[in-house]
Amino acid sequence: MTRRCELLIVGAGPAGLAAATQAAGLGVDTLLLDEQAGPGGQIYRAITATALADPDILGPDYWHGASLVEPFRASGAAYLPGATVWAVARQADGGPAGGFEVAYSTGGQAGILHARHILLATGALERPFPIPGWTLPGVVAAGAAQILLKTAGIVPGQRAFLAGCGPLLYLVAWQYLNAGVKLDGLLETTPPGRLARALPHALDFLRSPYLGKGLKLMRAVRAGVPIVRHVQALRAQGQGRLESVSYRAGGRSHHVPAEHLMLHQGVVPNVNLSRALGIDHVWNEPLACWQPRVDEWGATSSAGIGIAGDGAGIAGALAAEHRGRLAALQAAVALGRIDAARRDREARGPRQALARAVRGRAFFDALYRPPDAYRRPSDDTIVCRCEEVTARQVRETVRLGCSGPNQMKAFLRCGMGPCQGRLCGLTVSELIADERGVAPDEVGYYRLRFPTKPVTLGELATLPQTDASRQAVVRLKK
Amino acid sequence: MFKRLDAVAGQAPGATVRIDINGAPVQCRAGDSVAAALLASGHDACRDTVVGGVPRGPYCMMGVCYDCLVTIDGQPNRQACMTPVRDGMRVQRQHRAREIS
Numbered sequence: 001m002t003r004r005c006e007l008l009i010v011g012a013g014p015a016g017l018a019a020a021t022q023a024a025g026l027g028v029d030t031l032l033l034d035e036q037a038g039p040g041g042q043i044y045r046a047i048t049a050t051a052l053a054d055p056d057i058l059g060p061d062y063w064h065g066a067s068l069v070e071p072f073r074a075s076g077a078a079y080l081p082g083a084t085v086w087a088v089a090r091q092a093d094g095g096p097a098g099g100f101e102v103a104y105s106t107g108g109q110a111g112i113l114h115a116r117h118i119l120l121a122t123g124a125l126e127r128p129f130p131i132p133g134w135t136l137p138g139v140v141a142a143g144a145a146q147i148l149l150k151t152a153g154i155v156p157g158q159r160a161f162l163a164g165c166g167p168l169l170y171l172v173a174w175q176y177l178n179a180g181v182k183l184d185g186l187l188e189t190t191p192p193g194r195l196a197r198a199l200p201h202a203l204d205f206l207r208s209p210y211l212g213k214g215l216k217l218m219r220a221v222r223a224g225v226p227i228v229r230h231v232q233a234l235r236a237q238g239q240g241r242l243e244s245v246s247y248r249a250g251g252r253s254h255h256v257p258a259e260h261l262m263l264h265q266g267v268v269p270n271v272n273l274s275r276a277l278g279i280d281h282v283w284n285e286p287l288a289c290w291q292p293r294v295d296e297w298g299a300t301s302s303a304g305i306g307i308a309g310d311g312a313g314i315a316g317a318l319a320a321e322h323r324g325r326l327a328a329l330q331a332a333v334a335l336g337r338i339d340a341a342r343r344d345r346e347a348r349g350p351r352q353a354l355a356r357a358v359r360g361r362a363f364f365d366a367l368y369r370p371p372d373a374y375r376r377p378s379d380d381t382i383v384c385r386c387e388e389v390t391a392r393q394v395r396e397t398v399r400l401g402c403s404g405p406n407q408m409k410a411f412l413r414c415g416m417g418p419c420q421g422r423l424c425g426l427t428v429s430e431l432i433a434d435e436r437g438v439a440p441d442e443v444g445y446y447r448l449r450f451p452t453k454p455v456t457l458g459e460l461a462t463l464p465q466t467d468a469s470r471q472a473v474v475r476l477k478k
Numbered sequence: 479m480f481k482r483l484d485a486v487a488g489q490a491p492g493a494t495v496r497i498d499i500n501g502a503p504v505q506c507r508a509g510d511s512v513a514a515a516l517l518a519s520g521h522d523a524c525r526d527t528v529v530g531g532v533p534r535g536p537y538c539m540m541g542v543c544y545d546c547l548v549t550i551d552g553q554p555n556r557q558a559c560m561t562p563v564r565d566g567m568r569v570q571r572q573h574r575a576r577e578i579s
Contacts, residue, residue: 035541037509037562042540049509051486084541125542135545137523137535144539152507152514153486157479179483240533241522259479270542385537385545388529417528418544418555423537454544454555 002464005031005078007331008102008115010085010273013041014317015309016121017068019324019331024077026332031078031113033104038081039069041123042143043317051153057178058150059171061213061317068321082106087450088118088277090304100304103451103463110459117304117331120274121324124267124310127289127370128427129164130377132235134263135385138242142264146172155181160260161245162225163187163234166368167214169264174217177224184256186221187231187247189265191371198366208360228254232373236261265370268426269311275448277302283441286365287314288375289426290445298327306330315358322354375427376434383431384424386417394428398435405429405446418454421446480517482507497567506563513539513546513558516569524548524558525572548572 007023009016012034020032040047044065055063072079083106091099091114099116126141133139142162148154155176160183162169173186205211221227232248236258245258268289271281280293280301291313298306308327309320329343329350338346377383377391389412402408405415405428414428415421421428425446433440463469486507493508499521506515513536516524523533525547536546539559546558549570558569 035560045540051507051509052483053485125540126538135527135532135534135537137533140536141538141543144537147539148480148514148517152510152518153483154480154514154518155483157481181483385534385543386528388527418547419542422542 003031003111003113005029005113005115006335007031007117007119007328008033008100008113009077009119009121010034011041011121011123011309011311012036012039012079012081013043013121013123013309013320014065014068015123015311015320015324015327016041016119017072017324018321019119019121019308019328020077020079021068021072021075022325022328023331024075026328026337028328028332028335028337030075031080031115032072033080033083033085035084036081039072039079040065041121042147043123043320044068045147046151050150052150052179054178058175059178062150065317080104080106083111084453085273086453086455088273089450105455105459108456108459109462110455112463117334118306119298119324119327119331120305120307120311121309121320122270122273122311123320124314125270125422126264127266127268127375128383128423129263129265129374130381130383130391130424130427131263131374132379132381133237133242135382135388136236136238136242137240138238138259139236139261139263142169142172142262143267145260145262146175149175149179155179156183156260156262159184159256159258160262161185161187161256161258162262162264163189163231163245164264164374165190165370166264166266167364168267170214170217170221172262172264173221173225177220183225184258186225186227187234187245187249188227188229189231189234189371189374190229190368191232192230194367194369198363201360201362201366205360205363209356210360210364234374265374266368267310267314269313270422271311271445272420272422272448272452274300274307274311275445276450276452277305279305279307281445283439284313285439286362286369288369288430289314290429290440296326297330298323299330304334315361318357319354322350322357325350326354376430377427383427384412384414384417386419386423387413387415389414389424391427391431394431395435398432402432403436404432404444406444408432409446415446420448420452479520479522482518495563495565497563497565497569499569500571508563510563511539511559512548512550512556512561512563512567512569515563516546516548516558521571523571526574528575531574 006029047065087103246255308324550556
């Protein structure tokens with residue numbers, strides 16, 4: 001039985017939840033499909049099922065997520081959790097209104113569904129942090145450590161360090177303090193002089209809600225965690241697992257025993273689905289990442305496909321909600337449910353809220369732009385974790401004449417492992433750009449194709465059979 | 479190694495699930511992912527890598543890095559961070575690439 005819906009939303013984070021609620025409220029037959037077992041995305045991960053009974057550990061910004069779940073549940077939108085989309089095709093016989101055939105898997109079973117309009121709300125992932133030793137057990141992404149805290153109340157034991165830059169690093173440190181977890185240090189990689197570069201954006205920051213919250217949080221973290229500033233040449237070391245961390249700071253080298261190193265240098269849009277769909281992407285130089293080209297409604301270069309939330313460019317969780325609502329209004333217009341005049345009327349509230357939510361972001365985008373040395377590694381530092389390809393190897397292919405990531409792939413298999421470039425793609429674009437002395441948008445990105453996540457033959461075999469599919473593989477007797 | 483917060487470890491003793499990791503019984507909290515269960519029981523490495531044969535463990539906990547691949551109930555290359563624990567589940571470390579005989 002093929003499932004049908006007017007609007008398919010992929011991803012149940014703030015953008016997806018708000019969009020589904022808005023669309024269903026306008027009478028659009030909406031299905032929200034999500035990889036996780038419960039709603040919330042990564043930012044509000046386990047919002048309905050967290051192991052932490054004490055709400056003060058994760059703080060009010062996390063619990064704001066609960067306010068999105070209730071209206072969603074009451075909206076009448078259908079919800080399919082624990083499901084991964086791995087292919088999307090435009091239907092050849094979709095008629096003038098178009099339409100898509102979407103392949104997904106849930107619990108080891110593959111299925112096909114039909115949607116007239118698609119909204120991707122697939123959010124962000126942590127920017128790769130390729131330092132020597134980042135593949136050692138004991139080194140995890142700080143976001144991963146936070147997911148362990150949110151979902152299972154699991155925290156690091158002894159000799160634990162956070163390292164990198166960006167607001168999430170301080171948020172995790174603060175949440176650990178609230179949970180009574182002792183950290184041995186926060187190694188801050190923001191280079192000197194960044195504040196001066198961020199200052200032109202300070203006025204908006206001063207008028208934003210980030211200021212008050214941020215200062216309070218920073219004060220608490222400074223009081224509870226030893227902070228080392230301007231950390232350079234960060235390395236994770238050990239035989240078979242993390243045993244120590246070394247770095248340079250304050251003009252000298254440091255070497256400290258470590259059991260946990262939690263890395264973070266910002267988040268970037270998760271572009272795998274949007275890339276595989278052939279949607280146009282652009283290089284965002286201030287944020288040093290790729291993002292899909294979208295208009296003010298989240299509409300992409302591909303008719304019938306919108307993107308909302310951090311997947312359309314990093315702007316944070318609050319902005320994601322409002323962008324979700326705007327994209328849902330646009331989908332309702334595309335589906336003929338409302339007219340443009342009503343869309344514009346209903347969009348006023350979300351637009352104002354969006355403007356408030358993004359105010360001040362330019363300030364810490366500039367402040368926390370990761371230093372080149374941590375984005376463009378060299379020597380034996382592993383770039384591709386799956387195929388274990390080093391920065392030196394990638395750089396050498398450029399000297400051999402490779403001009404972009406797709407040619408390089410054929411030499412090294414870099415980006416061809418199961419993660420499909422999610423953990424190396426950005427680094428590879430930047431490394432090749434660095435070697436060629438050009439901007440990353442001249443170098444481009446991996447050409448991504450479906451399936452966007454690995455699928456087993458067993459899963460494929462569970463797909464419903466049709467006459468067409470049988471005839472494609474079996475010569476039928478007349 | 480990672481550990482469970484005391485407040486969490488003590489709650490709802492009925493909601494525990496027993497799984498088997500590399501032949502040893504491990505108790506976890508119902509709702510844990512296999513990757514969370516691995517890390518909370520000291521298994522910070524869950525496989526040996528395909529190319530270099532070196533230990534590797536969960537890294538992203540959100541289904542994007544594929545570093546937490548393990549064999550679950552005989553099925554290889556399952557994402558530990560995307561798979562919830564189930565009573566009686568057998569989890570095994572993976573050694574390099576799968577051999578095709």
